[in-house]
Amino acid sequence: MHKYAYQNIVKVGIANELDIVLAYKRARQLTQLTGMPVPTQTKFATAVSEICRNVLEHVGEGSIVFSIIEQDKHLYVEALIIDYGRGIPNIEEILKINIQPLGGKGWGIANAKKLVDQFFIESKLNNGTKVKLLKKIPANHPPINKPIIEGWNEYFNNESRISPYEEIKQQNIQLLEVMEALRIKQMQTEHQMDEIKSLHNNVSALLKEREEANGMLQKMNKELEEFAYTVSHDLKAPLRNIQGIAKLINKAVKASGNEQANMHFEMLNEQVKRMDSLITGILSYSKSGRQYIEQTTVDVKNLLLEIIASVALPAGLEVQILSEMPVLHTEEIYLRQIFTNLIENAIKYHDTQQGIIAISAIEKEKFIEFAVKDDGPGIPEEYHEKIFQMYYSLHTSSNDSTGLGLSIIKKITSEKGGKVWVESQGRGATFIFTWPAETA
């Protein structure tokens, strides 16, 4: 019976004829380290070489592990060579051969057996072969203990690094691994590139579509504005003619003293006026932002006083200018239009005998926030957005409401980079708009 004193001191994989060289080199080194004489080293290494060559020749792949075993108080170097080939069917016969066959082939096992102290072979059909070669370590061997074996391990590990073949083999394996990793990386990159390309194409197509749609929209917008301008402009002339003719007929009717007809003419006049203000509204909406208007120095307080004087202010309603008003360098006509619209609205929709319309201004960084506050009926919240849409009026019954006033304000303020909104809860409404603070 034998037991392992130091197992697996060094291992060599056998897959190449250079591995045989490495295996017998290791055999020589180990036997030398254990203090065996040179001829013994050579014999053991030759036996290892014979068996390893058999493995390579008949199976193609295997491994050899060197260990030190103890048997009957003696130490042995053991080489355990294992392969997983078909097995050797006629071992008994091979071991009996004692005459060198012609050509010298098929002699490996018998040769190896001659060169070692103990030889074990175990072969199973289709289950590989195990060969154990034992060589006795001389009794006067140098000390062998755990630290020394560790030193040998280190020696073999370092040595394998400087052995050119081992080095090349290691590098080859590393190279293959790197190549494989690179191949995978490249595949991934190609895949990502394809995705990026297709995304890019999609984005380009979308951008092109959007550009086309934008261009179309701009063209349509321009056409629409021009159409509105032309139509409203052209409608004014016949309307004025109708007004003139109506006046003449009215005179004749008045002379005839027909009261009924007279009343109808007043209604006709009202309708003509309404039509006129509607056309004027459309005209100014389409004009706003289209024309270049010169900027002048505008004293907002003076402007407001002028507007208040020009609007028909019913008795009981009062317009107050609450705060200091700025002097701006801006388009006067726009500001006049906005304030006129807002003040007129406040007057128009006021539902009580007494009332106050208050105008104020607050400076906020680059903008001035103007507010026109009334104490009229107020505007329910659901209409706060709608009232700024074109032709939308809360008071459809009112004859002189075109539903354009607030939409014109919205258009003008947005042209100037500002905004307009309404604040109203219960009674009273405050219209607020922002205007660039370009002071004079």
Next chain:
Amino acid sequence: MDRIPILKMGHFLLVTIQVDLYDRLALSLENDLINMVSQVDAKGVLIDISAVSIVDSFMGRILGNIASMTKIMDAETVVVGMQPAVAITLVELGLTLSGVHTALNVEKGMELLQKRIGKDQTGEEEDYDSND
């Protein structure tokens, strides 16, 4: 692939094996030597194996083959510088390297070759070494 250099010196070819012989290297050496003998009309081949630490049955067979083939090509082969341990192993194995002449070192190997060629030329057939 590696190759072992073969030097031509007069009618002789000189080979010094200084690396560990692996199978293909040994086979290519065998092939190269035979071709070279034919090309340069060599009369003798001297193989120095002083740096070879292992001669197993395969290497022994290669050396035997080289000797047999050169003999057929009308040349002699002498193997020199065999390490004692290798010789001991070969004897233990029973590998007698038949047909291979041996000498202790290159100098003695050259002498042996000269003598053998002289003998061949005078028609003498006596062998000088014990391996025949």
